[in-house]
Amino acid sequence: xxxxxxxxxxxxxxxxxxxxxxxxxxDVKKLSFMENFISNINNHxxxxxxxxxxxxxxxxxNCAKLLAIEKDIxxxxxxxxxxxxxxxxxxxxxxxxxxxxxxGKNDSENFKDARKLTENxxxxxxxxxxxxxxxxxxNCDILEIDFNSLPDYILVGNLPYNISALIIAKFIRCINxxxxxxxxxxxxxxxxxxxxxxxxxxxxxxxxxxSVAKAKKILNVPPGCFAxxxxxxxxxxxxxxxxxxxxxxxxxxxxxDTILRAAFSSPRKTIQNNLSxxxxxxxxxxxxxxxxxxxxxxxxxxxxxxxxxxxMANIFKEEENDKK
Numbered sequence: 340x341x342x343x344x345x346x347x348x349x350x351x352x353x354x355x356x357x358x359x360x361x362x363x364x365x366d367v368k369k370l371s372f373m374e375n376f377i378s379n380i381n382n383h384x385x386x387x388x389x390x391x392x393x394x395x396x397x398x399x400x401n402c403a404k405l406l407a408i409e410k411d412i413x414x415x416x417x418x419x420x421x422x423x424x425x426x427x428x429x430x431x432x433x434x435x436x437x438x439x440x441x442x443g444k445n446d447s448e449n450f451k452d453a454r455k456l457t458e459n460x461x462x463x464x465x466x467x468x469x470x471x472x473x474x475x476x477x478n479c480d481i482l483e484i485d486f487n488s489l490p491d492y493i494l495v496g497n498l499p500y501n502i503s504a505l506i507i508a509k510f511i512r513c514i515n516x517x518x519x520x521x522x523x524x525x526x527x528x529x530x531x532x533x534x535x536x537x538x539x540x541x542x543x544x545x546x547x548x549x550s551v552a553k554a555k556k557i558l559n560v561p562p563g564c565f566a567x568x569x570x571x572x573x574x575x576x577x578x579x580x581x582x583x584x585x586x587x588x589x590x591x592x593x594x595x596d597t598i599l600r601a602a603f604s605s606p607r608k609t610i611q612n613n614l615s616x617x618x619x620x621x622x623x624x625x626x627x628x629x630x631x632x633x634x635x636x637x638x639x640x641x642x643x644x645x646x647x648x649x650x651m652a653n654i655f656k657e658e659e660n661d662k663k
Contacts, residue, residue: 362565364393364497364523369560370575373495373521374400376557380493380519387481387496387506390414392421394497394523399474406467406492407476408460408484415478422474461488481506486513497523500569504528504544510578514551515589520578521557529556529574541641543603549645550595551588552578588649594659595652602640602648610643611636614651624654 364370373394377384378401389395389407391414399405399422407418460479467475468490482502486509494517498506503524510520524532533554534540548554557575562568601617602610610629614636615622626636628650634643 362497362500362567362569363390364564365566366564367393367397369558369564370394370523371397372558373397373575377493377495377521378402380521383490383492385489385492385494387494387498389418389476390497392418394495395422398495403473404467404490404492405474406464406490407474408479408481409476410478410480412478415476418476422476460484464488464490482509486510487516489516491516491518493517494520495522500525500528507532507548507578508544511548511551512589512592514580514584515586518580520552521575522578523560523573523575525569526559526572526574529576532576532578536644537642539641542606543599546599546645546648547592547596548578550592550649551584552580554578591649591652591656594656595649598648598651598655602643602651606640608639609637610640613640618655621654621658625651628654 374397377398382401382403384398384402384405386395386398386405386407389409390411395405395407395418405422407422409415409418460477461484463475463477465488482505494510496506503522507520507522507524510517528544530540531542531544532548533556534542534545538545545554555577557577560573560575562570562572565573602613604613604617611622611626614625618625628647629636629638629643632644632647632650634647
C-alpha cells in the first residue's frame with residue numbers, strides 16, 4: 340500500500356522477515372563516511388542486500404558502476420525508482436519505507452523459482468558488465484550466485500546476521516576475484532573475524548579469514564540505526580586481501596578449514612588433544628611444527644598463529660596427495 344506522509348515522503352509498509360535476518364538501516368548518518376571510503380578503494384561496487392537503499396544512496400554518489408543483488412523481490416521496483424538512470428539525484432532523499440517486525444506473508448510468492456532467478460541473474464550480470472549503465476539491481480540470492488561470475492568490483496553490504504559468516508567465507512574463497520570487502524555485520528562476528536592470536540575471540544573464522552586477508556574494524560553501529568532494532572551492536576569491517584597472497588593459498592583453503600575445524604572443536608582443550616582425536620596419524624608431524632615455532636602441544640588453539648595452522652594444512656595436503 341502506497342501513501343503520502345508529511346507531503347514529502349513516499350511511504351510503503353514493509354513486513355521484515357525474521358527468517359531472513361532482516362534489520363534495515365534507517366539512520367545512516369554514521370555511515371556517510373562510506374561515500375568516500377569505498378570510492379577511494381574502487382569506484383566499481385557490488386552491494387549485497389541493499390534493501391531499502393539507505394546505504395546505496397551514499398555508495399552511488401562517487402562510484403562509476405553499482406551492481407545491487409537483492410533477494411527480496413518487494414524492494415526491486417523501489418530500488419529502481421530511486422537509483423535507475425539519473426533518478427537517484429532527485430529521489431534518494433525523498434523516499435522512505437515503514438517497517439513492521441512481523442513476518443510477511445506469501446514468502447513462497449516472493450522467493451519462488453530460485454533456480455530460474457539465478458540463471459536470469461547470470462545473464463543480467465554479463466550484460467551489465469559490458470553496458471554503460473551505472474546502476475543495476477538483480478533479484479537473486481547472493482548465496483546461489485557463483486562469485487566467479489561477478490565482476491571484480493569491491494563487495495559491500497549490510498549483511499543479514501544469519502548468513503553473514505557464509506557470505507564472508509564465500510568472499511574469502513574468491514580472493515582471486517575480489518581485493519576488498521566492506522561489510523556491516525553483527526559485532527560479535529566482527530570481533531571474531533578481527534581477533535588476533537591469543538585474543539579471547541580468536542578462533543576458526545579468525546584464522547580462516549586472516550590466512551588471506553587483513554581484517555580491520557572500522558565503525559560501531561548501535562541498534563537504533565536499524566528497523567527493527569537488533570538486540571546487539573553491529574560493526575563495519577574492512578577486509579583487504581594480503582599483498583603476498585599466493586594462488587597456492589587459495590587452493591589450500593579447504594585443507595586449512597579442515598585443520599581449523601579440528602583444532603577449535605573444543606576451544607578449552609589443548610591443541611594436542613583436539614588434533615590427536617582428528618588426525619592421530621599426523622599428530623607427530625604437527626608436533627614438530629609446533630616445536631619449530633617455539634610453541635608446545637599443551638597450548639590452547641587460540642594461542643597458535645595463522646601461519647602455524649597453514650603449515651599444518653600443508654602437511655595434511657601432502658598426506659592426502661599421497662593417498663591418491
